[in-house]
Amino acid sequence: MDLHLKGRRALVTGSSSGLGEAIARLLAAEGADVVVHGRNAARAEAVAETIRGDGGAATAAVGDLGTDEGADAVAALAGPVDILVNNAGVYDHMGWDDLTSGDWADIYNVNVIAAARMIRRLVPGMRARGWGRVIQIGGGLASQPMADAPHYNATLAARHNLATSLARELKGTGVTSNVVSPGAILVDHVRELVTRIAPARGWSGEWADLERAASGEWVPNDADRFGRPHEIAGAVAYLCGAYADYVSGATLRVDGGTVRSAF
Incomplete structure (x- = not known):
């Protein structure tokens, strides 16, 4: 199946390893020119080199999206992009009794505000060109939170919420905004x-x-x-392609049925 991604440029945040790497590699295999992002230059460049070795097009962009300066640097290195996948984030297993207000603020900065930083920097160009894809990597804990890691659960809910709000903002522009919601991924x-x-x-x-x-x-x-990383990457690739032109403001769950809901 041709997803019609040839000639599109995609930035996948947090793609120097794990789930983000799988997404970047699949988008490149589908013909997109991929920007591999991370905070470690050697790791980001290693993924980009692997993609190029497989016949794809990739460059590396290094920066801390938890700061305005880092977001500026990554946006400048990425240039005009057609696809933004906000995957970068952090997780820890702290509970209610362990968390400080600083812990809450720190994880919101990385998991939510960093995504908003990249949206502000890259989506205006998509809107001006009349085509784009913005995808947040969310999770089932957004709607069915566990007792542990309440700060992390809440950031996932915020990611889902901002994606829907962005879809409403982008009505009629040719730019869509969606969420891929993984379950537990290995x-x-x-x-x-x-x-x-x-x-x-x-x-x-x-x-x-x-x-x-x-x-x-x-x-x-x-x-x-x-789940396996390639299964999430496949869902992201679908939402990036022409077959998802009519999908916006949606959550695509890829969780093996973890979330017990008909809607």
Whole structure:
């Protein structure tokens, strides 16, 4: 299937590893000219080099999106982009009793305000050119939060909300705004977290055993496993392409049925 991404330029924030890397690599494979973003120059350039080695087009842009200066630098390096995927974010497993007001402010800055910074810098150009895609990487915890990590849950809800608000703002411009909402995805930090909490939860055995236990008790879903990065990348690629021209203000859940809702 041709998603008609040839000639489009895409910035994927937080794409020097994990989920963002999978998104960047698939968009490049579909013909987009991809800007790989990260805070570590060597890691971002390594991903860009891998994409180029596979026959794709990619450059690296380094900067801390948690600051206006960093966002300015990344926007300048990226240049005019047609597709913005706001994937960059942080997560920690702190609970209500551990969190300070500073922790709340810090995670909002990185997970929410950083996305708004890039929207402000890049979407006006899309609007002027009459075509664009803006995609937030959200999550099921936005609508079904757990007790742990309340600050993280709340930032996901904010990402979903700002995407819908942006869709209303962009009415009739040719620019769409949507959310891809993953469930638990097997990236390095998720594997490390499951391995760390397994003893306290009575999970044991090989990794396959831990994944089965965690997907059954911790993040129960109908697929009985964690998702894989390429499955999220596929959803993002669809929303970037011509087949999603009529999709805006929507949330595309890719969570194996974790969220128990008909709507």
